[in-house]
Amino acid sequence: MDYTNKQLQIIYGDATLGIDGEDFHYIFSYEKNGLESMKIKGKEWLYRVPMPTFWRATTDNDRGSGFNLKAVQWLGADMFNKCIDKHLKVDDHDFDQLPIAPINNKFSNHEYAKQVEITFTYETLTIPATKVKVIYNIDSTGQIKVTMHYYGKKGLPAIPVIGMRFIMPTAATSFDYTGLSGETYPDRMAGAEKGSFHVDGLPVTRYLVPQENGMHMQTEELTINRNTTPNNADHDQSEFSLNVKQADKPFNFSCLPYTAEELENATHIEELPLKRRTVLVIAGAVRGVGGIDSWGSDVEPAYHIDPEKDHEFSFILNQF
Amino acid sequence: MQANIKWLDDPETFRVNQLPAHSDHPFYRNYREWQEQRSSFKQSLNGTWQFKFSPNPQSRPKDFYQKDFDASSFGTIAVPSEIELSDFAQNQYINILAPWEGKIFRRPAYALNQNDKEEGSFSEGKDNTVGSYIKHFDVEPGLQQQHVHIVFEGVERAMFVWLNGHFVGYAEDSFTPSEFDLTPYLQEKDNVLAVEVFKQGTSSWLEDQDMFRFSGIFRSVELVGIPANHLTDMDLKPTVKDNYRDGVFNAKLHFTDQAAGSLHLVVKDETGQTLLEKREPLQKTVAITDQEFPDVHLWSNHDPYLYQLLIEIYDEQDNLVELVPYQFGFRRIEINKDKVVLLNGKRLIINGVNRHEWDAKRGRSVTIADMTSDIHTFKENNINAVRTCHYPNQIPWYYLCDQNGIYVMAENNLESHATWQKMGAIEPSYNVPGSVPQWKEVVVDRARSNYETFKNHTSILFWSLGNESYAGDNIIAMNKFYKSHDDSRLTHYEGVVHTPELKDKISDVESCMYLPPKQVEEYLQNNPAKPFMECEYMHDMGNSDGGMGSYIKLLDQYPQYFGGFIWDFIDQALLVHDPISGQDVLRYGGDFDDRHSDYEFSGDGLMFADRTPKPAMQEVRYYYGLHK
Numbered sequence: 011m012d013y014t015n016k017q018l019q020i021i022y023g024d025a026t027l028g029i030d031g032e033d034f035h036y037i038f039s040y041e042k043n044g045l046e047s048m049k050i051k052g053k054e055w056l057y058r059v060p061m062p063t064f065w066r067a068t069t070d071n072d073r074g075s076g077f078n079l080k081a082v083q084w085l086g087a088d089m090f091n092k093c094i095d096k097h098l099k100v101d102d103h104d105f106d107q108l109p110i111a112p113i114n115n116k117f118s119n120h121e122y123a124k125q126v127e128i129t130f131t132y133e134t135l136t137i138p139a140t141k142v143k144v145i146y147n148i149d150s151t152g153q154i155k156v157t158m159h160y161y162g163k164k165g166l167p168a169i170p171v172i173g174m175r176f177i178m179p180t181a182a183t184s185f186d187y188t189g190l191s192g193e194t195y196p197d198r199m200a201g202a203e204k205g206s207f208h209v210d211g212l213p214v215t216r217y218l219v220p221q222e223n224g225m226h227m228q229t230e231e232l233t234i235n236r237n238t239t240p241n242n243a244d245h246d247q248s249e250f251s252l253n254v255k256q257a258d259k260p261f262n263f264s265c266l267p268y269t270a271e272e273l274e275n276a277t278h279i280e281e282l283p284l285k286r287r288t289v290l291v292i293a294g295a296v297r298g299v300g301g302i303d304s305w306g307s308d309v310e311p312a313y314h315i316d317p318e319k320d321h322e323f324s325f326i327l328n329q330f
Numbered sequence: 331m332q333a334n335i336k337w338l339d340d341p342e343t344f345r346v347n348q349l350p351a352h353s354d355h356p357f358y359r360n361y362r363e364w365q366e367q368r369s370s371f372k373q374s375l376n377g378t379w380q381f382k383f384s385p386n387p388q389s390r391p392k393d394f395y396q397k398d399f400d401a402s403s404f405g406t407i408a409v410p411s412e413i414e415l416s417d418f419a420q421n422q423y424i425n426i427l428a429p430w431e432g433k434i435f436r437r438p439a440y441a442l443n444q445n446d447k448e449e450g451s452f453s454e455g456k457d458n459t460v461g462s463y464i465k466h467f468d469v470e471p472g473l474q475q476q477h478v479h480i481v482f483e484g485v486e487r488a489m490f491v492w493l494n495g496h497f498v499g500y501a502e503d504s505f506t507p508s509e510f511d512l513t514p515y516l517q518e519k520d521n522v523l524a525v526e527v528f529k530q531g532t533s534s535w536l537e538d539q540d541m542f543r544f545s546g547i548f549r550s551v552e553l554v555g556i557p558a559n560h561l562t563d564m565d566l567k568p569t570v571k572d573n574y575r576d577g578v579f580n581a582k583l584h585f586t587d588q589a590a591g592s593l594h595l596v597v598k599d600e601t602g603q604t605l606l607e608k609r610e611p612l613q614k615t616v617a618i619t620d621q622e623f624p625d626v627h628l629w630s631n632h633d634p635y636l637y638q639l640l641i642e643i644y645d646e647q648d649n650l651v652e653l654v655p656y657q658f659g660f661r662r663i664e665i666n667k668d669k670v671v672l673l674n675g676k677r678l679i680i681n682g683v684n685r686h687e688w689d690a691k692r693g694r695s696v697t698i699a700d701m702t703s704d705i706h707t708f709k710e711n712n713i714n715a716v717r718t719c720h721y722p723n724q725i726p727w728y729y730l731c732d733q734n735g736i737y738v739m740a741e742n743n744l745e746s747h748a749t750w751q752k753m754g755a756i757e758p759s760y761n762v763p764g765s766v767p768q769w770k771e772v773v774v775d776r777a778r779s780n781y782e783t784f785k786n787h788t789s790i791l792f793w794s795l796g797n798e799s800y801a802g803d804n805i806i807a808m809n810k811f812y813k814s815h816d817d818s819r820l821t822h823y824e825g826v827v828h829t830p831e832l833k834d835k836i837s838d839v840e841s842c843m844y845l846p847p848k849q850v851e852e853y854l855q856n857n858p859a860k861p862f863m864e865c866e867y868m869h870d871m872g873n874s875d876g877g878m879g880s881y882i883k884l885l886d887q888y889p890q891y892f893g894g895f896i897w898d899f900i901d902q903a904l905l906v907h908d909p910i911s912g913q914d915v916l917r918y919g920g921d922f923d924d925r926h927s928d929y930e931f932s933g934d935g936l937m938f939a940d941r942t943p944k945p946a947m948q949e950v951r952y953y954y955g956l957h958k
Binding site for chain 2: 069070071074191192193194195196197198199200201202203215216217218219221222223278279280298299300301302303304305307309310313
C-alpha cells in the first residue's frame with residue numbers, strides 16, 4: 011500500500027490518533043481534546059489544540075453599552091474548555107469507544123483508511139451550559155474540513171463571537187486572502203471592495219485602547235505565511251504556508267499575534283506582549299461593532315449573535 | 331488704564347482696548363507681494379520667546395512687563411505652542427466636567443445668586459497656571475511710519491498685553507483673533523512686548539470643551555502695519571436670484587478714518603475675464619450696490635467655483651498703496667416650504683465630520699500641513715462638510731474650505747457643558763450663559779467675532795451658536811445677532827432640544843446628537859417643523875462606525891433629513907516617548923497622572939491621532955459617496 015492510492019495511514023495510539031499522508035501528519039489528542047498537531051510539508055502549524063472561541067476584546071462601544079457586563083460568562087467559556095465527549099469514525103467504522111489500549115492492540119503499523127471523522131463535544135462554562143460540537147473530517151488527500159456546531163440555549167446572554175481559535179507556534183510574516191478589503195464587521199462592510207489582498211506582518215489596528223480588531227468578513231480563501239519554527243533542528247528559513255478555504259459558504263477570520271484576552275488586558279498598544287505567535291480565529295458568527303454612540307446604544311439587533319439559536323459553520327484546512 | 335487681575339473673575343469684562351473684529355481679508359502693498367504671498371505690512375512675531383511658568387497667580391512675576399525688568403530667571407518657549415506640551419504644566423483630558431473637578435469648588439459668578447460675584451474664583455485660583463511671555467522686537471521697515479497693530483490669532487484663555495511697560499489690553503475668547511493698537515507705545519527698535527496668559531478665568535465656564543485642556547499662545551502672533559488708506563473691513567454679499575442662474579453682487583467697504591484717494595475694484599472669473607469694474611473715491615464707507623452677474627457660475631462641493639475680487643487702493647497722488655485680493659463664490663442656501671434645505675435650489679446633503687484642530691505632537695497648535703492633509707482626506711473620502719467643533723478654527727482653514735468646496739458649519743467658541751449636565755443627567759441649576767444677564771454680552775461678542783471675521787467665506791453655510799451649553803435668553807441673543815446681520819446663512823444650535831419652548835427663537839434647523847436611526851425616523855414622520863440633521867453622529871471611538879447604513883438610508887426616504895457630521899475626524903491623543911518600550915506611542919487622558927480624567931474618550935476619530943485613517947474610513951467613503 012502506498013500514498014499513490016490516496017490512502018491515509020492511521021496510527022491508533024494510546025492517547026492519540028495519528029494520521030499520516032504524503033505531505034502531512036496530523037495528531038488528534040484524546041488528552042488535550044482536539045487537534046494537537048498539524049504538520050504540513052514538515053512544518054508544525056499548531057502551538058496548542060484549537061478550541062472554540064466566544065470572546066472578543068471589548069470594544070469601546072461594548073464598554074459603553076455594558077455589553078461586556080452582560081456577556082461576561084463568555085469570557086470564561088473562551089478561556090477554559092470542558093470536553094465531554096470524543097467520537098471517532100474511520101471510513102464506515104463508528105467506534106463506540108475510543109480505540110486506546112487494549113482496544114487498539116488489534117491494530118498494526120499498517121492501518122489505512124480513506125477518511126476519518128473525529129468529533130469533540132464541549133460543554134460551555136456558562137449558566138446554563140450548552141454544547142458545542144467540533145467535527146474534523148479528513149479525506150484521503152489530507153484536507154481537513156472543520157465544522158463547528160453551537161447548540162442554542164434559552165437563558166444565555168448574547169455572544170461576542172462564535173469561532174475556532176488556532177494558535178500557531180510562531181508569528182506569521184504575512185497573510186493573503188480573497189474576500190473584502192480592510193477590517194470589516196457585519197454592520198461595517200458595505201464600503202469594502204472584493205478582491206485578493208496581501209497583508210504584511212500581523213498588524214494590530216492601533217485603537218487607543220487595544221480591542222477587538224482585524225476581522226475580515228466574507229472570505230473565500232486565506233493563506234497564512236510563516237518562515238520560522240521553534241523546532242531546533244529546523245534550519246530552513248524559507249516561507250511556508252497554510253491554506254484555509256471556504257466550505258459551502260465564505261468564512262470570517264482575524265489573524266493577529268494576540269488572543270482576545272491578551273488584547274483585553276492592555277490599556278495601550280505598547281503594553282501588548284512581543285509578537286511571538288499567530289492567533290487565527292475563524293468565525294462563523296460575528297457581532298457588529300455598532301456606532302450610534304459609545305455610552306449606551308447597543309449594536310443594531312440584526313448584528314447580534316442570538317445565543318438561543320443554533321449556529322453552524324465550516325471551513326477547510328490544507329486543501330490543494 | 332492699568333491691568334486688573336480681577337477681570338479674570340468678572341464675566342462682564344472680556345475685552346479691554348481690543349479692536350473690533352473685522353473681515354479676515356489679506357492685504358498687500360502691490361501685485362508682486364501678492365504673487366509671493368508675503369505682505370510687507372505684516373511682521374511675524376512667531377519664534378522663540380522668553381518665558382516663565384507659574385503654577386498660580388500668587389507666584390507669578392507680577393512686574394515682568396516693566397521695561398527694566400530683569401528677566402534672567404526666564405527660560406524660553408516656542409510661539410506658537412501649548413504650554414503643557416513644552417512640559418511646563420500637566421496634560422489633562424476631561425470631557426464634560428470642569429477641569430478642576432474634585433479639586434476646587436466653583437460656581438459661575440451670578441449664576442445662583444445675582445449678588446454673588448464669586449470674587450477671587452480665578453484671580454486667586456490655585457489651579458490657575460500663568461505663562462509670562464516676553465518678546466523683544468524691532469519694527470521692520472514695511473511697518474514703520476504708520477499705525478501698527480498686534481494680532482494674537484489664538485491664546486488660551488485670558489491674556490494681558492503690555493508694550494514697553496505700558497498696558498495695552500486684555501482679551502478672552504481663546505479661538506478668535508485678538509487685535510490691539512500698539513502705536514502709542516511703539517518705537518522703531520528694541521520694543522519689549524509682555525504677555526501674561528492665565529489658564530483659567532470666567533471664560534473657562536464657556537470653554538469647557540471635550541478636549542485636552544491646554545493654555546498658552548498656541549496660534550500665530552503678528553504685527554500689522556496699517557497704512558493711512560486701508561480697507562479695515564469688507565462685507566461681501568454675493569447672492570443668487572430666484573432663477574438660480576443670475577447673481578447679484580453687493581459689497582460694503584470700510585476704510586480708515588483718514589482715507590483719501592480712490593479705489594479700483596474688479597471682479598474676474600477664473601479665466602481672468604473682468605466682469606465688474608468700479609472706480610470710486612475713498613470714503614469711510616464705500617458701497618457697491620446690486621451689480622448684476624448674469625449666468626453666474628455657482629459654487630458647490632463639486633464645483634467650488636470662485637470669482638477673484640481685487641481692490642486696489644490709491645492715494646491722492648494715484649500711487650497704488652494697498653491691494654486686497656479675495657475670492658468669493660455665488661451660492662444660495664435656504665429652507666423651502668417643505669422644510670427641505672436647498673443649496674442653489676437643490677437639496678443639500680451634509681456628508682460631514684466634526685473636526686477638532688489636532689496634531690499629536692502640537693496639540694491644537696496645528697500647522698498648514700495638518701490642514702491641507704485633512705482637506706485631502708476629506709476629498710478622498712467624499713466628506714463634503716465640516717463643523718468647526720467647538721470653536722472657530724485658524725483662518726487658513728476657511729480659505730481651504732472655500733477653495734475645495736467644503737461646506738462649513740462655523741461654530742462659536744462656546745461650550746458650558748459642566749454647568750448643566752452631571753453624570754448624564756440634565757441639571758442646569760447653575761447654567762451659564764443661560765439667562766444670566768451678566769453672561770449675555772460675552773457670548774454675543776463671541777458670535778460677533780465669529781461673524782465679523784469669517785463673514786466673507788463662501789464655504790460657511792451655517793452659523794452654529796455653540797455646543798452643549800443648554801439654552802436661555804443669552805443663546806437667543808446670539809441667534810438674534812446672526813439673524814440681524816446675515817440673511818444669507820442658516821443658524822444652528824443643538825442644545826435647544828432641552829428647552830423645546832425656545833425652538834422658535836433658536837436655530838433654523840432641528841439638530842440632534844447621536845439620535846438612533848429609529849428616533850430620527852420618528853421625528854421625520856411627524857410633520858417636522860424644521861429640517862433635521864445630526865450635528866454629531868456615528869461616534870467613532872475605537873472600533874466603531876457600524877450601522878452607518880441605517881442613517882444613510884433615511885436620506886432616501888425623507889427629504890427633510892439633510893445628513894450630519896460624524897463624531898469626529900481625528901483622535902485626540904498625544905505622541906510621547908515611552909522609555910519602557912523605547913517607542914513613540916500615543917497617550918490619552920489619565921496617562922499623565924491627570925485626574926479627574928475621561929481617559930480614552932478623546933479617541934473618537936475616523937483618523938488615528940497620527941493622521942492615518944482607521945479601518946472604518948472605507949465605510950465612510952462608501953456611504954458618503956452615495957449622496958455626493
